[in-house]
Amino acid sequence: MKKIVLALLLLPCLLLQAANISYEVSMPEPHTHYYNVKMNVTDYQKDYFDVQMPVWSPGSYLVREFAKGVEGLTATFNKKMLRAEKINKNTWRIYAEKAKNVVVNYKVYAFELSVRTSFVDASHAYFNGTSMFMFIDELRNIPHNLTIIPFKEWKKVSTSLPKLKGSKGFQYQAPDYDILVDSPVEIGNQETFDFTSAGVLHHVAMYGKGNYDVETLKVDMAKITQACTDVFGFNPNKEYTFIIHNLTRGSGGLEHLSSTTLEVNRWTYEGSAYKGFLSLVAHEYFHLWNVKRIRPKALGPFDYNNENYTSLLWVMEGFTSYYDELLLYRAGFYDEETIMRKFKGSINNIENQPGNKVQPVAHSSFDAWIKAYRPNENSYNTTISYYSKGSVVANMLDLMIINNTKGKKNLDNVMQYLYNEYYKKQGRGFTPDEMKKTLEIVSGLNMDAFFEKYINGTQSFDYKTIFGYAGLTVEIVENKDPSLGISQSGNKIRKVYRGSSAYIGGLNANDEILAIDGFRVKGNINDFIDAKKVGDNISVLISRDNIIQTISFPLLEKGSTRYFIFNDSEKKNNVHQKWLSQK
């Protein structure tokens, strides 16, 4: 009986193991911004099967509908056309008639150069697999092969995909679909260089001109990658690839298991902008642990057809944002004054954003798909970023853990616990409750009130007490000056801050300010407001949808709060020492 059941269970597995998927990507006319994709499915032999294009790219929590770039899909067997029809927004049904080999051909239009999409023009090609490769759901866990045929004038391919054993040229084999699409590819004549740190061979591919110096980058990126690795004690990769796009405008990155793509301003490699670049390197590299391996249950295995909801982005992005600054301090790029300025800046940012009193950071995480990635003129009033709020949460937790364990533990131990317990031991993601439990185990504190007030609620932290653990003094100063409470772009109002004079007085986003109190306004209105007192009436002449009107209202106090953090004592206490020390 047992044997029969076993044989029946094994049968479908054996059939799936026999099946094979490989892709061929070419770009013979790069100036037209099209890729040709050929998907070979062999030994699957179904009456019909479905091929699907992901609707989103992991790490970037927005449905982007990558199927919109697909055109001219056909399916053939031995050059004979098979019936193929689209059955929903991202799915094509291939009537394979049990054919041994099915070739699915399609083109992908790719002209959006961002870290999360695909692009090809006369100068280079870059793609994320999520906007290039269709998948067969049942076969997602088998190896996926890829052959790249670069445009004839291009000599290089940069990617973290493993080379297909014994292959020559640009042939790769991903162990499964997830890794195939988690390995972006840069194709062209990019500048490349390597450096080794933390026992890992790092490859760097530079697209675009910039004021970078390769030798400086090798030294500094080695320091950052080592500092990230030191948090966890070891590095799970043998090799790692940085793809860097140097553009006129650009800021951002996207994390992957063994690589990252960074998009930066081509002149970022000097002065304070360079520190910003190194912070971006630290951010994306830290993600190779935090979110790519340490991850919420909802983020893997991925559902490529729908939103993947998690209330934990404050850990995945917020903690990463805390470390992307802290690690620059640990690696010696920031002095103590600079890192304190960064921490203070984050606190001032969140505490003065009206949305911080409306949206708990757990909700901000959950609603990333429809709020954080789809901001509008009211977002500042109604949302808070899980990046900035999450980084302040991390800062508070770090100090609380150090204080309660008398300097024995810090937030690094939380990251290590999550990695060892859930990724290595249990091989899975964790739940919000398990995150809370982990914090309790490491800190020895009961976290019920913390989660209720600060994670699922919108209370402000008791900064005086928490920084007090490190012997620091916090001073809070209220700004009682008159203020209109808007942000502008030229004379146009972009945002009206909740509770401000303009908000209560009735000014709207998109109103064009023409005059205040009878004086013509050009751009900056601060001079008009500075000359007034709180309670004074102002009359604002505006154009709203091209209808001229006057709106009058009293000026209110700005009501913003500035947080200052001082170190009164000459010597660092133990908590301060454990929190901020350089090797």
Ligand SMILES: [Zn+2]
């Ligand atoms: Zn991130």
